[in-house]
Amino acid sequence: MHPLIGYLIASGLFAIGLFGVLTRRNAVLQLASAELMLGGVHLVLVTTDLVQRSYTGQSFALFIVVIAAAEVGVGLALVLNLWRARSDIDTDDLPIDSGKQADERADRS
Amino acid sequence: MSLTDVLAAAFGLLALGAGIGVVTTRRIVRAGLWLAVSFAGIAGVALVLTAEFLAWVLVLVYVGAIVVLLLFATMLTRAPTEASDELDRRQLPGILIASGVGLGLAAVLTGAFGWTRVSLVGRENGDAAAMGEAIFSEWVLPFEVLSLLLLAALVGAIAVSTRDRAQQSGNSG
Known part of the structure; x- marks a missing residue:
């Protein structure tokens, strides 16, 4: 087994996920792309386990699964909250100073 | 090239191709489905690389729970199910940064490991017993x-x- 194969696949997945996070405008799709980056990290840990002949990497990969589940739960709660507040989850249209713009919207309506 | 190499590369290419589908498709529901395929590929690579327990946990948690959760979120936010051009911002900066990071990582890892071989002879499978011992002792x-x-x-x-x-x-x- 050549460990370089696992590492190259992992860096490719990380790059694809990074491209998705940078390019996608929909917040849910950005979360999905972040999951791809985490998938690359899983592969790095598993491949390093083979090199080191231990189970430490796989243990930490299991911990990352738990962290990813928590991250998606909180992230989707935030996205749904954003949808409820603005009826739109496009991250290009997010107000930079939300307090001020919310006041302006309240004034207009 | 051993059989392990070929299988790991095949599952890895499946994961990479499906990942490109996730970040480029113009239909939002298909992105979720491609994510399921991509994680099935990652689980396949983990299975080949002796991480048996982790592979099945990946299938359970990612394909079973996280993808379903993301699909629920797309439904709840009333995302357009037909093809849409509104999903992406300009792609060129993303392509430059992501390919730079990816090539940099690949160059560093290639420099560190080269085409070295790791023998899998005598490597115990990372099944539930091994993982339980590792987690609950260390x-x-x-x-x-x-x-x-x-x-x-x-x-x-x-x-x-x-x-x-x-x-x-x-x-x-």
């Missing part, structure tokens, strides 16, 4: 801290999604 404290993290995330998600409702009822009442 990594007990992170395991316990993670249960706290899950609890905090659960409470946080509930708090974030109900605060708005309390405000609305306060405003209307």
Whole structure:
């Protein structure tokens, strides 16, 4: 087994996920792309386990699964909250100073 | 090239191709389905690389739970199910940064490991018994801290999604 194969696949997945996070405008799709980056990290840990002949990497990969589940739960709660507040989850249209713009919207309506 | 190499590369290419589908498709529901395929490929690579327990956990948690959760979120936010051009911003900066990071990582890892070989002879499979021994003998404290993290995330998600409702009822009442 050549460990370089696992590492190259992992860096490719990380790059694809990074491209998705940078390019996608929909917040849910950005979360999905972040999951791809985490998938690359899983592969790095598993491949390093083979090199080191231990189970430490796989243990930490299991911990990352738990962290990813928590991250998606909180992230989707935030996205749904954003949808409820603005009826739109496009991250290009997010107000930079939300307090001020919310006041302006309240004034207009 | 051994059989392990060929299988790992095949599953890895499946994961990479499906990942490109996730970030480039113009239909939002298909992105979720491609994510399921991509994680099935990652689980396949983990299975080939002796991480048996992790592979099945990946299938359970990612394909079973996280992808379904993301699809639920797309439905709840009434995302357009037909093809849409509104999903992406300009692609060139993303392509430049992501390919730079990816090529940099690949160059560093190639420089560090080259085409070295690792023998799998005598390597015990990372099944549930091995993982249980590793986690509950060496990594007990992170395991316990993670249960706290899950609890905090659960409470946080509930708090974030109900605060708005309390405000609305306060405003209307």
